[in-house]
Amino acid sequence: MNDPYVDWNPVWSPDGDYLYFSSDRGGSMNLWRVRIDEKSGKTLAPPEAVTTPSPSTAFISFSRDGRQMAYVQQIRDWNVYRAAFDPATEATVGPPVPVTRGSKEAAFPDISPDGQWIAFSSRLKPEDIFIVKTDGTEVRQLTDDIQQDRVPRWSPDGKRIAFMSNRSGRWQVWTIKPDGSGLEQLSDAPGWGAATPVWSPDGARLLAQPLRGARSFVIQTGRPWKDQSPEPLPASESGTGFTAWSWSADGRKLAGYLWREDGSPQGVAVYSFDSHKYERLATVGDWPLWLPDSRRLIFHHQGKAYLIDSQSKQMHEVLSVPPHAVAWQFGLSRDGHQIVFTLDATEADVWLMSLE
Numbered sequence: 001m002n003d004p005y006v007d008w009n010p011v012w013s014p015d016g017d018y019l020y021f022s023s024d025r026g027g028s029m030n031l032w033r034v035r036i037d038e039k040s041g042k043t044l045a046p047p048e049a050v051t052t053p054s055p056s057t058a059f060i061s062f063s064r065d066g067r068q069m070a071y072v073q074q075i076r077d078w079n080v081y082r083a084a085f086d087p088a089t090e091a092t093v094g095p096p097v098p099v100t101r102g103s104k105e106a107a108f109p110d111i112s113p114d115g116q117w118i119a120f121s122s123r124l125k126p127e128d129i130f131i132v133k134t135d136g137t138e139v140r141q142l143t144d145d146i147q148q149d150r151v152p153r154w155s156p157d158g159k160r161i162a163f164m165s166n167r168s169g170r171w172q173v174w175t176i177k178p179d180g181s182g183l184e185q186l187s188d189a190p191g192w193g194a195a196t197p198v199w200s201p202d203g204a205r206l207l208a209q210p211l212r213g214a215r216s217f218v219i220q221t222g223r224p225w226k227d228q229s230p231e232p233l234p235a236s237e238s239g240t241g242f243t244a245w246s247w248s249a250d251g252r253k254l255a256g257y258l259w260r261e262d263g264s265p266q267g268v269a270v271y272s273f274d275s276h277k278y279e280r281l282a283t284v285g286d287w288p289l290w291l292p293d294s295r296r297l298i299f300h301h302q303g304k305a306y307l308i309d310s311q312s313k314q315m316h317e318v319l320s321v322p323p324h325a326v327a328w329q330f331g332l333s334r335d336g337h338q339i340v341f342t343l344d345a346t347e348a349d350v351w352l353m354s355l356e
Contacts, residue, residue, distance in 0.1 A: 001047075006125075007032075009058050014066035020050065022058040024125070029056040031071065052353065069353045077345040078105040078327065080120055082134060083319060087291055087336040090307050092319050099136045099340070106130075108151045109340040110331040112158050117178065118331065118340050119152035119161050129163055131178060134338070142180040149174075151196050155203050155221075162186065162197040162206060173197045173208045188225040189217075198244050201251050207233075207244050216244055233271060236278045240266050245287050245329075248294040255297050257286040268299050270310060281308055282315060289332045298339065300328050305339070 001007045005025040012019055016038040023032045031050040034043050054073035061070045080100045084093040100106050105123035111134070112119070119131045127148040132139045143149045147167035154161055160175045160182070167174070171193035173186045187194040187208055194208035194217075209216035217230035236242050236258060244256035252273055258266040258280060268285040271278050281297070285306065288299035298307050298318065303325030308315035319326060319339065327342035 009060055011060040011062065014062050014064060020060055020062075020069075022060070023047070028054075029058065030054065031057050031060065052351070054351070067355055069355060071351055071353065072348055073351050074346055074348045076103070076105060077347070078107065078123060078342050079345070080106045080109045080118060080132070080340060081321075081343045082111075082118070082338055082340045085318070085332075085337055085339050087293070087296075090296075090316070090318060092339070096319075096321060096341075096343070098343075099134060100132060100139070101136075104130075106342055107327065108329050109342060110153050111333050111338060111340050112154045112178075113156055113334050114158055115333045115335070115338060117154075119154060120342075121150045121152055121163070129161065129176065131161075134340075140178075140180070142176050142178070143183075153197050153199060155199055156201055157203055162199065164195040164197065171195045171211055173206065186221070186225070187219065189230070196243065196245070198247055198254070200247050201249050207247070207254065209243060216242065234276055236269075238266075238278075238280075242269060242271065242278060243286075244271065246289045246297070248290045249292050250294040253290075253294065255288040255290055255299075257288065257299075268297065268308065279310075281310055281313060287329045289330055291332070292334065292336045298330060298332065300326065300330065303327075303344070305330065305341070 005023050007023045009022040010019050018033045019036050020033045022029055031052050032047045033050055034047045035045045036043055056074040057071050059072040081096040081098050083096040086093050106120040107123045109118050109120045117131050122128050126146055129142040129149045129152045149163055149165045152161045152163045162175045164171050165174045173194045175186055176183045192210035195211050196209050198207040205218050206221050207218050215232045217232045219228050219230050240258040242256050244254040246255040254271040258269045265286040267280050267283040268288045269278050269280045285299040285301040288297040290297055296309050298305055304317055305319035306315050307318045325344040327344045331340040
């Protein structure tokens with residue numbers, strides 16, 4: 001395969017005549033197959049659809065005689081929810097309320113400084129940036145193109161939204177106004193580029209991080225790239241990578257998570273601009289957000305949200321929605337009284353197909 005579609009999960013038929021795989025080339029992720037000469041590896045015909053009653057099909061397994069195939073059917077449901085939160089009692093208030101509905105598969109929700117809007121990106125192609133009122137009304141699409149636009153983050157003054165995009169050929173940080181105008185490239189970093197933007201509390205600086213290898217760096221938001229002198233963060237003492245996700249309100253610390261070379265998270269950590277050192281707060285968790293007091297954080301772990309005190313290291317669960325999973329990234333209002341998150345309510349079943 002060499003095309004713009006998502007092709008994955010290749011499995012040989014037991015007779016060796018076909019390679020079955022999952023692909024979205026028909027509009028939804030479904031089963032396809034291509035005839036292949038097993039000895040030469042050459043394809044003998046164009047891919048053909050294998051019809052299944054499912055909007056998303058994968059995880060193929062053949063019986064030994066090739067007459068039956070097991071597969072998983074998924075009905076994906078990723079929508080934005082919001083929950084009231086009381087920082088004093090460190091607990092959510094009432095049940096979560098849905099903000100978006102439908103099949104957009106929302107991700108990376110972030111709440112505006114005035115608490116009135118939520119920005120999010122679509123996980124489905126094309127990946128675009130949207131905003132919606134916190135009551136679910138006035139959905140507005142800010143980007144509409146074939147490029148991948150992800151991880152929208154509101155500026156502290158609410159006038160711009162930073163996000164990562166591959167529209168320049170590699171991942172870079174771009175900004176756009178909430179009305180969809182003023183698209184502007186902020187970074188032009190070489191190598192692996194720049195991604196997952198994090199605003200400083202005054203909006204004068206922004207942290208960006210390459211997708212792999214190189215260290216995160218801080219830039220000035222009011223200067224063109226040619227006049228920038230990016231300030232890289234030091235390497236972590238443990239030798240692990242560090243992905244920042246939240247800048248404390250006092251401007252002195254970054255919260256993020258450590259990870260190994262294989263990408264596996266190694267727990268919530270804090271970087272101090274004063275000491276230029278990292279401190280691991282927990283051996284689990286990722287995507288932490290500072291509360292307004294610059295002391296406590298909310299982070300994700302195994303489909304739930306937890307709160308941890310950066311001084312005492314005490315932690316406890318604050319949000320779960322069984323049987324569904326709270327997805328990785330959260331948004332937190334400036335006053336700490338609203339949490340917005342994506343709820344993964346995907347349903348899945350095992351099916352069996354008899355083949356002629």
